[in-house]
Each structure stands twice: as C-alpha cells, then as structure tokens.
Amino acid sequence: MKGSAGALAKRLLPALVLAGVLLDAHAGDIADACVADLDALPDFVVANDAGGRDIVARRGAALDEALARARARAREAIDDDACVDALRGYLRAWRHGHLSIVARTVAGNAAAASAPPTGDPRAPRFRVLSTRTSLLTLPSFGDHYARPIAQLVAAHRRAIVSRPYLIVDVRRNGGGSDRSYGPLLPLVAANVTRTPNAEFLATPANIAASEAVCKLPEVLAADCLRFMSPVIEAMKAAPTGTFVLPTGERPVDIDLPRHVLAKPRWVAVLIDGRCGSSCEEFVLAVRQSFKVKTFGRPTAGSLDYSNLRPHDLPSGKRRLFYATSRSLRLPANPIDAAGIAPDQLLPTPENEAAFDAEVETVRGVLEGRDPTDSRYRRRR
Secondary structure, X not given: OHHHHHXXXXXXXXXXXXXXXHHHHHHHHHHHHHHHHXXXXXXXXXXXXXXXXXXXXXXXXXXXXXXXXXXXXXXXXXXXXXXXXXXXXXXHOOOOOOOEEEEOOOOOOHHHHOOOOOOOOOOOEEEEOOOOEEEEEOOXXXXXXXXXXXXXXXXXHHHHHOOOEEEEEOOOOOOEOHHHHHHHHHHHOOOOEEEEOEEEEOOHHHHHHHHHHOOOOOOOHHXXXXXXXXXXXXXXXXXXXXXXXXXXXXXXXXXXXXXXXXXXXXXXXXEXXXXXXXXXXXXXXXXXXXXXEEEEOOOXXXXXXXXXXXXEOOOOOEEEEEEEEEEOOOOOXXXXXXXXXXXXXXXXXXXXXXHHHHHHHHHHHHHHOOOOOHXXXXXX
8 A cells, every 4th residue: 555655646746747837837928928918018008099198208207117017017927817907007107097908808799788788787777856856877878878878868858857956876987988978968958068079199000990999899880980980081191190180070069059948957967986988078068057066076087088999919818998089178178187076075975875875965955955946045
C-alpha cells in the first residue's frame, strides 16, 4: 500500500506541475491582452473622442500617472473582469461619463433586444396620486423605451391634462435617446425654448463607427439611420480632425409652442445624481418652461461630450464606447463639472423608503402652495 501511494504521488506530481504551468500561461495571455487593450486607448481617445484633446490639454500629467497605475493593474489581471476594472479605472481619469469599456458578447436577436422584457423595472409607469396630481415615472430614455413612453402618455393623456399638477420622476434615469422624451414636451410647453445642438468630430474612425452603431442589437435601426445619415454626410465632407454640424442642422434650435395646455398648470421634475446624458438633456429642455420646477439633487454631469460610438479593442474581447460630439453650450455653459442643480434641493434619501417618499414630498409642495388657489394664499 505504501509503495502504491508513492507511485501514485509520482504520477500526479508532473500533472499538477503541468496544470500550474498552463494556468500561469493562461493568466499571462490574459494580462498581455489586457495591456495591449490599455495601450491602444490613449492615442485613440485623443484622436477620436470629442473631448480628448481638451482633456489632454488640461490634465496631461494626471493622465500619464493614471496610465502607469492602470498598466500595473493590467499586468496583474488574472481574468477578464479584472482587466475591465483596470481599463475603466484609467478611463475615469479622462472623464467620469460617456467613456466606458464593456466586455463583448455574442449579439442576440435584434428584434428581441428592441423590446423591453415583461415586468421590466425600467419600463415607464403612470399613476394618479390624487384628484389634483398625476405621476409619470421614467426610469430610462433608452431607445427601445421610446414607443412605450409615447404609448403611455397617449393612453393617460386625459388623466394628465385634467389635473393641475404633474410630477415627472427621472431619478436614476441614465439616459438613452433624446427622441424618447419627445412626447413629454407638449405637456410642459409654455414659452419659447432654445436648445444648443452638438457638433461632431470628423475622423475616419468616427465615420466608420457611426456607420456601425445602427447595427447594434440594442439600437432601433430605422430611427438610428434617419439620425445618422446627416451626421455621416457632414463628417465625410469635413477635413479630418475638425468639428462639424450634421447636414441641415442649425447651431441652436428655437421652438415656440403652437398650443399651450391649460393643464397641467405646474410640473415638478424629480432629478438626482443618476440622471445623466439624455436625461440631463431632457432637464435642460423642460426647465426653460415657466411651468416647470426641478426637485432633488444635482444631475450626473455627463452631457458635454456625447453621441457614443463603439470601437473594438485589439484583444477582440472588449469594446470601447466613446463620445463623438460636443455640445455648442461649451465653453460658456458646461454641465459635466457639476451637473444641473435642482431648483429645490432635497436631502439624499437614507433608504428606499425615503427615496419613494420624495414623490409625496413634492406632491405636498404642489398641492399645498397653489398660487392660484385663494385657500393657500399668504395673507399680508
């Protein structure tokens, strides 16, 4: 028995050594691929991201330090998740929004991806809070929520326009597509609005990425192509490295509503630090209406550079999403530095119950301080 055990140990030892060598080799391959992906980022971002050159001019030394730290982490990456963490950490030194890394996955069925799943917590919702106030909860402006939002507003339009107050809750709304919030604008329109547009950085990579983005499964191809065609046309006609407006677009859109609804008379928009990108574009648009007041906390601050496009990194395992446009609000009115401040600041909720209670807080403000209702006028 003793001899048999010794023989077994002798046979197992080479196998264990070989397994260790293979594991080390696999980890080495992961680290090498991670470093290659990392090293591809700086030059690409400078050349193609709409904010790349501006950021390098302001923070060049800090970016070099961040790259050295990220390279050390990439060399120690033992799996793809660790690599993604290292790359994301480096990109945060550039900008905290609209610049990200995702692991590539096999594309699913595009038709299935275009519709939100049943019971989706990000789906839009409507609720009547009282005889005077209704609530629209919009957790996402993702492209595939555009139709559900339009259908929701249409289905409940009578309930909305028969009440003097409307609350629109866009807390935790990470954005998506500007067209998704289009059906809401007539509800709040009251006066002229001015919306600065965005100009696109023309480079060969950005043209190729703009042509490719409409093929992503999470994007509605027909709508994407309608938007993208004038962008691509303008970039192809522009010198490389210059910024250009999409064909036919003006620097500032000026809109005057054809019809102002009598109700809702006042609209409260609930915002927080997770309202970003198209959610912030929505806030900038509606807060110009004298019907609207915002409540909550400053928004995310990820809007100055936008219109994300995909770029596959050398390993083929990871994809960079980067910004191809910059707002014509810049440099005078940046959003990224601090977000959009609310008209009325609310304390950060301590838990989900406190988060949910903010709706009732805002309803109390609306229903208790109606300047047109004599019962609530302050007597002097």
